[in-house]
Amino acid sequence: MQRTQEMTSVQPDWETFHALPESEKIPFFSRDGRMYDCLFAQQLNRNLLEHLFKVADRLRDVTQQKAGADHVSSLLSDKRAMLYFAQPSTRTFMSFLNACHIMGLKTSEIRDTSTSSEVKGETPEDTVRTFSSYVDMIIMRHPAPGFVEKTAWLMNRTGRPVPVLNGGSGKDQHPTQALLDVYTLYRSFNGDLDNKRIVMVGDLKRGRTVRSLSYLMRNYKNPSLVYVSPKEFRMEADILEFLRRNNIKHEETEDFRGALSGADAVYMTRIQDEHDKNGESKGVDYSPFYFKKEHLGLIKKSCVIMHPLPRRHEIEVAVDDDPRAMYWRQERNGMWARAALISYVFGVDERI
Ligand code: NCD
Numbered sequence: 001m002q003r004t005q006e007m008t009s010v011q012p013d014w015e016t017f018h019a020l021p022e023s024e025k026i027p028f029f030s031r032d033g034r035m036y037d038c039l040f041a042q043q044l045n046r047n048l049l050e051h052l053f054k055v056a057d058r059l060r061d062v063t064q065q066k067a068g069a070d071h072v073s074s075l076l077s078d079k080r081a082m083l084y085f086a087q088p089s090t091r092t093f094m095s096f097l098n099a100c101h102i103m104g105l106k107t108s109e110i111r112d113t114s115t116s117s118e119v120k121g122e123t124p125e126d127t128v129r130t131f132s133s134y135v136d137m138i139i140m141r142h143p144a145p146g147f148v149e150k151t152a153w154l155m156n157r158t159g160r161p162v163p164v165l166n167g168g169s170g171k172d173q174h175p176t177q178a179l180l181d182v183y184t185l186y187r188s189f190n191g192d193l194d195n196k197r198i199v200m201v202g203d204l205k206r207g208r209t210v211r212s213l214s215y216l217m218r219n220y221k222n223p224s225l226v227y228v229s230p231k232e233f234r235m236e237a238d239i240l241e242f243l244r245r246n247n248i249k250h251e252e253t254e255d256f257r258g259a260l261s262g263a264d265a266v267y268m269t270r271i272q273d274e275h276d277k278n279g280e281s282k283g284v285d286y287s288p289f290y291f292k293k294e295h296l297g298l299i300k301k302s303c304v305i306m307h308p309l310p311r312r313h314e315i316e317v318a319v320d321d322d323p324r325a326m327y328w329r330q331e332r333n334g335m336w337a338r339a340a341l342i343s344y345v346f347g348v349d350e351r352i
Contacts, residue, residue, distance in 0.1 A: 017153060018146055029152060037152035037164045038341060041175045041215035048344075049219060052179065053186050055340035055349045056333070062352060063102065073104035075348040082135040083109040084128065085167065087143045091309055091331055092167050092177070096139050099338035103348075108135065125154055137345070138164045145170030163345050171206045171275060176341065177308050178212035180334035184326055185265060187333065188304045194221035199259045201228040201289050202269035202314060203281075204235040209308040210269060214239050217248065224249040226259045230284050233271070256289050260298040266291065268307045268314045286313075293318040306330055 017025070022042040029037040035048065044052075062068035081100045085093050093111070100107045110131070113119075118127050128151045132138060138155070140148045152164035168174045185193055198217065200210045204227050214235075217223040225248060227235045234252055243250045253259055260266060268291055273281040291305060293316050299305070307315055307327040319325050343349040 011157075014150060014153060018149065025149075028156060034344070034347070036345065037156070038175055038345070039149045039152055039164065039166045039169075040173045041178045041212040044175065044179060044216060044219070046219040049179070049182060049186075049216070051349070052337060052340045052344060053183050053191075055343060055352060056183060056336040058352050059102065059339050059343075060336050069102075072102060072352060075104060075343065075351055076346055077104035077106075079105045079136040079346065080134065081105045081107050081137040081139055081342075082131050083107060083111075083139045083167075084131060085109070085111045085141040086113050087141045087168065089141055089167070091334070092141065095180075095331070095334045096165075096167060096176075096338055098335050099342055100139075102335070102339045103342050103346075105137070105342070125150070129154065129158065132158070132160065132162050136162055137342070138162055139167050140164060140169075141167040142169050145172040165341070165345070168208060171208055171272070172211065174208040174212045174308075176338055177209045177334070178216045179341065180330065180337040181209070181213050181267070181306065181308070182216050183337045184306060184330040184333045185304070187329075188326060189264070189302075193219075195223070196220065196264040197224045197226065197262050198265045198267060199226040199228060199263040200235075200267045200269070201256060201259075201291075202286075203233040203272045204229045204269070205233040206272035206275045207269045210235070210267065211239055213267065214243065218242075218246050222249075224251075226250070226263070227252045228254065228256050228259050228289065230254065230286065230289065232280065232284050254288070257295070257298065260295060261300075263299060263303050265304045265306055266299065268305065268311070270310065270312050270314055289314070291315045291319060295319075296322055296324070299324065 022040055026043055029039060035043050063072055083093060083096060097107055118124060132155055140151060142148055148166040148169040155161045155164060166173060166175055204210050214225060217225060231254060271281050271286050290313055303324055304326040305324050309327055309331060343352060
């Protein structure tokens, strides 16, 4: 792949670069007009989303037969991916791992940074540069906001860049979760994602999934977003400002029951207490924001109930049997959507 002119001309230091608006950063993370690193949800426009959803649907279809699965897994059998997950993860890790295997990539993993030379004093930047010598793609989850983007920025300045996919960074972004969330909506509503009312519930202040999903809804006509949270965990001002700038209807409320009736999707999230610095979550009563069996009678027949998982008590287990409970399918959709993304980044998507 050729480095484009626009990429090499943008060379400020990291802090200056990081502070640029996303729209100005996108060319630096693209090659030949295609997304190369997937770091933030603003990179995913409507055309790309529709394309990835079609590729994901096709992958599901062709891999049902052994011949199709063998063909797909031959497409990237010359490539290796490294999963660097410096934060707890089960589903995103497994989802990416299996997405790699569907596409035939060989994988290696680091899940515990205490076994890396970082403990000998190596900087995280040198560590990731070392990893990149061995592989053709880095899939990364990291507790520090912006670190995954910084890794991609560093990589793109080296002589041997490899694409970087963000599997969740700090409190800021989780673009591939948003990709699979919208893919789930796409499958639930037969591709019609316009005029949808999405109710997001829970710890919106520290949940990265709801942030990335909010960005993605800009791609659709006339969305309306309802943010339901305890007052301590309201959506951050930068997202509200983004919605205002893009004329996206939104409201904030603590009235969970009241928000349910008009919803096309109810997106539940757990309290993100791993981000507590001084026990902020301790005194908060989260129970008014739980989806219980009794709430099923309040939502539309066509409404879908979603959750990025893992759940604690936000959704009563009895809700799982309702056909509108979409979270288990949502997880599986993630594997296909990520496989589609990987095929796109390596440019083999048209061969599926
Ligand atoms: C989410 C995350 O890590 O942000 N999980 C996931 O990737 N499916 C949500 C969460 O942990 O609450």
